[in-house]
Amino acid sequence: MAKAAKTAITPTRSENYPEWFQQVVRAADMAETSPVRGCMVIKPWGYAIWENMQRVLDGMFKATGHKNAYFPLFIPKRFLEKEAEHVEGFAKECAVVTHHRLEAGPDGGLVPAGELEEPLVVRPTSETIIGDAFSRWVESYRDLPLLINQWANVVRWEMRTRLFLRTAEFLWQEGHTAHATEEEAREHTIRMLNVYADFARDSMAMPVLTGEKTAAERFPGAVETFCIEGMMQDRKALQAGTSHFLGQNFSKAQDIMFLGEDGERQHAWTTSWGVSTRLIGGLIMTHADDDGLVLPPRLAPVHVVIMPITFKSDEPEKIINYCHKVADDLRVQAFHGRHLEVEIDDRDMRGGEKNWSWVKKGVPIRIEVGPRDMAEDALFTARRDRPAKEKESIPRAEFIANAIQMLEDIQQTLHDRALSFREEHTHEIDSESDFRDFFAAPKGDPTPVHGGFALTHFCGDRAMEEKIKNDMGVTVRCVPMDEGEPGTCPFTGQPSAKRLVWAKSY
RNA sequence: CGGGCUGUAGCGCAGCUUGGUAGCGCGCUUGACUGGGGGUCAAGAGGUCGACGGUUCGAAUCCGUCCAGCCCGACCA
Numbered sequence A: 001m002a003k004a005a006k007t008a009i010t011p012t013r014s015e016n017y018p019e020w021f022q023q024v025v026r027a028a029d030m031a032e033t034s035p036v037r038g039c040m041v042i043k044p045w046g047y048a049i050w051e052n053m054q055r056v057l058d059g060m061f062k063a064t065g066h067k068n069a070y071f072p073l074f075i076p077k078r079f080l081e082k083e084a085e086h087v088e089g090f091a092k093e094c095a096v097v098t099h100h101r102l103e104a105g106p107d108g109g110l111v112p113a114g115e116l117e118e119p120l121v122v123r124p125t126s127e128t129i130i131g132d133a134f135s136r137w138v139e140s141y142r143d144l145p146l147l148i149n150q151w152a153n154v155v156r157w158e159m160r161t162r163l164f165l166r167t168a169e170f171l172w173q174e175g176h177t178a179h180a181t182e183e184e185a186r187e188h189t190i191r192m193l194n195v196y197a198d199f200a201r202d203s204m205a206m207p208v209l210t211g212e213k214t215a216a217e218r219f220p221g222a223v224e225t226f227c228i229e230g231m232m233q234d235r236k237a238l239q240a241g242t243s244h245f246l247g248q249n250f251s252k253a254q255d256i257m258f259l260g261e262d263g264e265r266q267h268a269w270t271t272s273w274g275v276s277t278r279l280i281g282g283l284i285m286t287h288a289d290d291d292g293l294v295l296p297p298r299l300a301p302v303h304v305v306i307m308p309i310t311f312k313s314d315e316p317e318k319i320i321n322y323c324h325k326v327a328d329d330l331r332v333q334a335f336h337g338r339h340l341e342v343e344i345d346d347r348d349m350r351g352g353e354k355n356w357s358w359v360k361k362g363v364p365i366r367i368e369v370g371p372r373d374m375a376e377d378a379l380f381t382a383r384r385d386r387p388a389k390e391k392e393s394i395p396r397a398e399f400i401a402n403a404i405q406m407l408e409d410i411q412q413t414l415h416d417r418a419l420s421f422r423e424e425h426t427h428e429i430d431s432e433s434d435f436r437d438f439f440a441a442p443k444g445d446p447t448p449v450h451g452g453f454a455l456t457h458f459c460g461d462r463a464m465e466e467k468i469k470n471d472m473g474v475t476v477r478c479v480p481m482d483e484g485e486p487g488t489c490p491f492t493g494q495p496s497a498k499r500l501v502w503a504k505s506y
Numbered sequence B: 001c002g003g004g005c006u007g008u009a010g011c012g013c014a015g016c017u018u019g020g021u022a023g024c025g026c027g028c029u030u031g032a033c034u035g036g037g038g039g040u041c042a043a044g045a046g047g048u049c050g051a052c053g054g055u056u057c058g059a060a061u062c063c064g065u066c067c068a069g070c071c072c073g074a075c076c077a
Helices: A017-027 A044-063 A084-093 A127-137 A182-202 A249-254 A278-287 A316-331 A351-361 A371-376 A396-424 A432-439 A462-472
Strands: A031-033 A040-042 A074-076 A096-104 A110-122 A146-155 A169-179 A209-212 A224-231 A237-247 A257-259 A265-267 A269-276 A304-308 A342-344 A365-369 A378-383 A391-395 A426-428 A453-457 A475-480 A499-503
Touching: A017 A278, A040 A044, A044 A146, A044 A169, A044 A182, A044 A278, A084 A249, A127 A146, A127 A169, A127 A249, A127 A269, A169 A182, A182 A209, A182 A224, A182 A237, A182 A269, A224 A396, A224 A475, A224 A499, A237 A249, A237 A278, A249 A269, A269 A278, A278 A396, A304 A316, A304 A351, A316 A342, A316 A365, A316 A371, A316 A396, A351 A365, A365 A371, A365 A396, A371 A378, A371 A391, A378 A396, A391 A396, A396 A426, A432 A453, A462 A475
Parallel strands: A304 A342, A304 A365, A426 A453
Antiparallel strands: A031 A040, A074 A110, A096 A110, A146 A169, A169 A269, A209 A224, A209 A475, A224 A237, A237 A269, A257 A265, A365 A378, A378 A391, A453 A499, A475 A499
16 A cells, blocks of 8 residues: 555456455454354444445334344253254254353363263254243234244354354344234245335335245245345355245244134244344445445435544634534435435545545545635535545535435435446347357356346256356346246246346346 | 365464574554545554474474365256
8 A cells, every 4th residue: 555556455356356355344444353253243343334235124113013132042852853844954064052161171171071962052043932931922922923023143064154144153133023913924035025126226225126926935934935036246246135924834833812802712923133233244236336335325324524634723712613613514415214324534644645535435435624625614525426536615504404415315325326336237039059159158257257147938847047147157146026928938948927136146 | 975285463474394492564552644545654552373293402383183164066046
């Protein structure tokens, strides 16, 4: 960094996308790897983004009738064994606690002692332990629907991990509901899917497709799995949230039964749905550029950073006071359920370095105030959705009156930009050779960014789906919710009900 | 769990082939000069060279065992 680099982040997205991603996380000081393999330390800037996501989502869950609760981290092994497909899906990635005590070992270290009678599994998801509680809580149709959400950490022992996108431990929310009828449970599954899609679009400025997973991609134990899928800037798909209709699979396995209005004892219908800290990975890969993170204002921990330029002034206190006054006038303004977050950065460091540090953190609006600006009663302003060096002097009163509008404008710009990017790289593809060409990596490029979403008919043959996955690394991301038009499957020549969304994915 | 690679200062690395008491860049500390841009100069702090054992007068360097991490595969929010 001694020599002036062209971009704040090296390598750039086009040079090496995965490495660019890691560098953005590091430059914005969001998270770091930890001594524990596969686990991350989420640093204050990253965690603040998560807290904002939590606040908005939690409000949406409450608004749709859910209550928060908390269930144990440890799940008795026999609970997991109750639902056959569920066990099979998660068994390979479970962390298991087998002892409850440490004792001094022969060579000075500590060795586990006190073996547990029954091993405890660290939750990879909580359907089983929550189902156990539901079986006791639900007695009558009057107890339904039961709408519960939990904010928690879960552990899935992944082989290969990446900050925010796939870590062995991650933070998430998992909603679990029980209903009296199949129809109501199905409706609820879709309702929560739409909550996720709304959140992604409105708060994250991340357009997503909604659809159903094929059997191959379905949640273990679910009857149907629905998802939101976003397109990242390397044109790969990111599954950003899932909503499952569990039918009576779990209620039968765990005896969640109620006495109906008609006096009949019957099994409840359940759903579950979740989003995780992976959303932060999606946020980065949707908006960040070669100068670092770009935050949609609605989720930004800081909306406006004010940097006093005092070195030229005989009276630096005057400038600082002026900045505080601007900050006060901004902080009283409401922006989507909170007040504007304004930070005055008067750290004693060189201007360039300070300015770039906020560029890399993705703060929506940066303001510099020096003696000249103060004399003119104006603010030297930069927006993160525009090039770092594009700055504009705006009269103070005008800026204060329009700050909210400017943030809304940035939010909208980010969304529209992401939407046109996705549309630009989404194509209807009708022959197998075009399909292969679309997803084939250009020759001689070690870190190719290519492909996108292919809208292609498919007959639904599971073996063919598997073959395409093995050959090209391309999977069905979702079966779109809309009606669609019938056509012909280019892989088998069989009839197809509608086009599916195909892509490489995270 | 298979294949490849790497462990030396907070981070990134050189030194190892041809053993001789540890070096560079960034970062950090202090001071000066700077100042609407990711500085300049000077002076400093910081390492039992992944662990254990062997060979040797002497091991970061040679040998052995172990441990950890990274990359590529199979699996995944």
